[in-house]
Amino acid sequence: MKNSNTSDNKDMEMKYVMVIETSDYLHRLEANQLNLFTQKLHNGISKLLKKFDSQILKQDDNTYIVLFDSVTNAILCALKVKSNFKYITLKFDKSIRHLKIGIAHHTNRIAAQTLSTRMCEVVKNQIVITSEVKKAYEKENRNTFINKEHIRTLNFSEEQFLTNLMNCVETIWNNSDFSIVDFSKPLKYSKSQVYRKMISLTGKPPSSFIRDFRLNRAMHLMYDRKGNITEIAQQTGFKNPSYFSKCFKDKFGVTPKTYSKQHAN
Template identity: 55%
Template sequence: MPIYLDLHEMPDGVTAEHVAEMHQADLKVEHEFNCRGLTYWCDEKRQTAFCLIEAPNKQSLKNLHAKAHGDVPLRIIEVDGNIVESFLGRIEDPEKSQNTKLNIINDPAFRAIMLIETSNYLNRVEANQFSVFTQKFHRSVTKTIKQFEGRTVKQDNNSYLTSFKSVTNAVLCALKIQSNFKYITPKFDIPNRKLKIGIGCGVPVTEKSGIFEEALELTTRMCEIVKDQIVISNEIKSLYESENRNSFINKEHIRTLKPEEEKFLNTLMDYVEKIWNDSKFNVEDFSKSLGYSKSQVYRKLKSITGKSANNFIREFRLHRALSLLHKQKGNISEIAFETGFNSAAYFSKCFFNKYGLLPSKYIQQHII
């Protein structure tokens, strides 16, 4: 049976005790709707609550809440239980304290989300064998995440997606990983070893369809698109300084995106992800489509990505092409045209200029 996570906005005056009573009311009548209440999260500060419920469909969940206490959720998304546990740490109610009738859970679902990326498809070792660097990197990152009480949601050879209850811990973890990275990277290998970290934050249910999707989208874009090594959202900066009595973020080590920069980044990427593989696309269309003047687009794009519009689109296409080559999603000509290049020859030339080898050579070395 599907599992759903729903969002309730708590009116003024509603406390964690009230939410616990509503949860108990759900459990008393859940059988009437073929549902099973698994657990909930309550955040008195942000006035939100989230219920995790196994149900035949969304309507059954709404009917359950309507009968139990009348507070129908604002939004509902379908989720995977394992993913929920990875982000939030549990999928069942915590054990009830002894000698208490009501299990009051004042446990926010708000999380800081950190994405760590190093290397790329080019620099991974063939046959998924870990190099000495990779072994050291994984040991170091795993140890550091644990040290700062983070949870690993997903990882592969070159990336980690992690979740933190504490914004401070997320920021300090990123700085520690950055510091350790310098010591585990051999000097001769520095040009091939890149580290990027993005940190955003948010709640698990928003207007978007996936769990933490809004926070994940911005975090991924900060990590992969912004030129600096560690990039955080403006909300992360504000929360960090609030948690640490106005102790300021070190601008030398961390780039904080201003609200207008976050808006531009999201507007830019929403547009680019629609048109990036259209070979007819002209960068002159950028200013019209994004609602900025040409000079504004150039200045903002250069500040955030370090690239001109032409270079940004070309490198975005090459990155997607590299991914398709690695996943063997077609031959060189097919991937060239699929990623917006007018000819396989021009694609190969751009690929060589960017990565230092031809696509055919990459396939020989990394795929076959």
């Protein structure tokens, strides 16, 4: 008889959490393109995850959450997924290709999963790892170092800032009266420090970051049909539906109305 804790024990042995996201790009595709793309994407990623000896925790149309025992396998798999992705999306414009990968060390799986997800959704680089992952990889591969051109490593201070930033954002993101002060006070930095740190981490100033965060939430609400356009605009902190439509079109290339029709079924 198998031990009922076998699965839990295996999870504890798997030390690295990888999150793969392609959400922005996939949600911009029309339904027929989406089906073809996801089929190719899943086939390719599934083969790589099997090759690099991982355990899939969760999978949907645009996200994978995966456990690895070997940090080397996690890093090599991430690089291969990134390399293969550009061939899947070769016929599409570079500006709308979207692939993000985050890898964190696993001492608490939920915390590592949350951090990996935030690295995918927030940090501007395509592959992002924590300092613990870098340290483990370079220890396991003594003559090999992380290539900074392909992988960004967050130092401990950046990891802390990312965690505190997103904890703050998730409490105030739909407040239409948001200002940079709402970041600087809880983060305990001056407005100029917050600005510099956010540019370094996300590539965006605070106002653009919160706007894009709202738009991504709005896109998901529309994809899940959680209300009409005006209702979703208000739910996501946009006072003016016309301004919401303009921002949505600027970011995703289609109007909210067109997007809703594309994903109506």
